[in-house]
Amino acid sequence: MDNRLGDMQIFLAVAQSGSFAGAARALRLTPSAVSRAISRLELRLGVQMVSRTTRALSLTAEGEVYRERVSGLIAEVDEVERGFMANEEAPRGPLRVNASVPFGTQCLLPILPRFLARYPAVRVELALADELVDLVEARADIAIRIGPLRDTGLKAKKLARSAMALVASPAYLEARGMPGHPRDLARHACLQFSFRRSLDSWPFRIDGALVQRSVEAAFLGNSGEVVRLMAVAGGGIARLGQFHVAADLAAGRLVEVLGAFNPGDHEEIHALYVGHRRMASRIRAFLDFLDAELRFI
Secondary structure, rough: OOHHHHHHHHHHHHHHHOOOOOOOOHHHOOOHHHHHHHHHHHHHHHOOEEEEOOOOOOEHHHHHHHHHHHHHHHHHHHHHHHHHHHHHOOOOOOOOEEEHHHHHHHHHHHHHHHHHOOOEEHHHHHHHHEEEEOOOOOOEEEEEOOOOOOOOOOEEEEEEEEEEEEOHHHHHHHHHHHOHHHHHHHHOOOEEOOOOOOOOOOEEOOOOOEEEEEOOOOEEEHHHHHHHHHHOOOOOOEEEHHHHHHHHHHHHOOOEOOOOOOOOOOOEEEEOOOOOOOOOOHHHHHHHHHHHHHOOO
């Protein structure tokens, strides 16, 4: 290990205090450790830096020149470290975020302008995709995941949870009728996902019991946004997160179906990130921002 910087700092402490004992007290070292550092420095440079007598300690001419030059170097090192500590206090730099298309369009994009206004030195790079991406491979700082988490070894921060609901457009229901019971879904067009992790059944609360009903898909979409748009277009009944369809429900583009049989289940929303002992301030600031902004129940 290269001890040159440490030896320089010890030398400057000796020069300032005028003794090995004084430097040792200032640096919380033993006098022998200070003495060894000075001897190591003199051996490496090939010149005597400190003149030692039984009564006093003084710098040689070479030591005086060395002190003057090293003082400026240590000051530059301190300035570099202060710059990084300032960065920790004021978040800055690129922040790469990965999220699903529904979450990105419905939840992130509406609030990102507030984050950027609060932290103008941060540059957000947002990538939306419904496929699960590898955080390291995609060079992402944060990935938003909805639903069960895999054991990835990544750190996870729970942000919120979103209730699930069956929804359909008024036009579809006018044409096909409102189902009164989950068994009526057999006569309806149901919209499903083509994900490998997607289930071919929907849960319902029937007579107080949780029941899984098989669903015959009339349409398969490869993303939540595709399924939502198909539902809005009148293509059938879909089961989606409330966060995803809240605006459609409020605007009347979609209405809830079979709400009396809703089992009350939720999807948990997490932010995944690579865990480090010291997290970059831009990542910490974004996690705290999401924690404060996202409130789905």
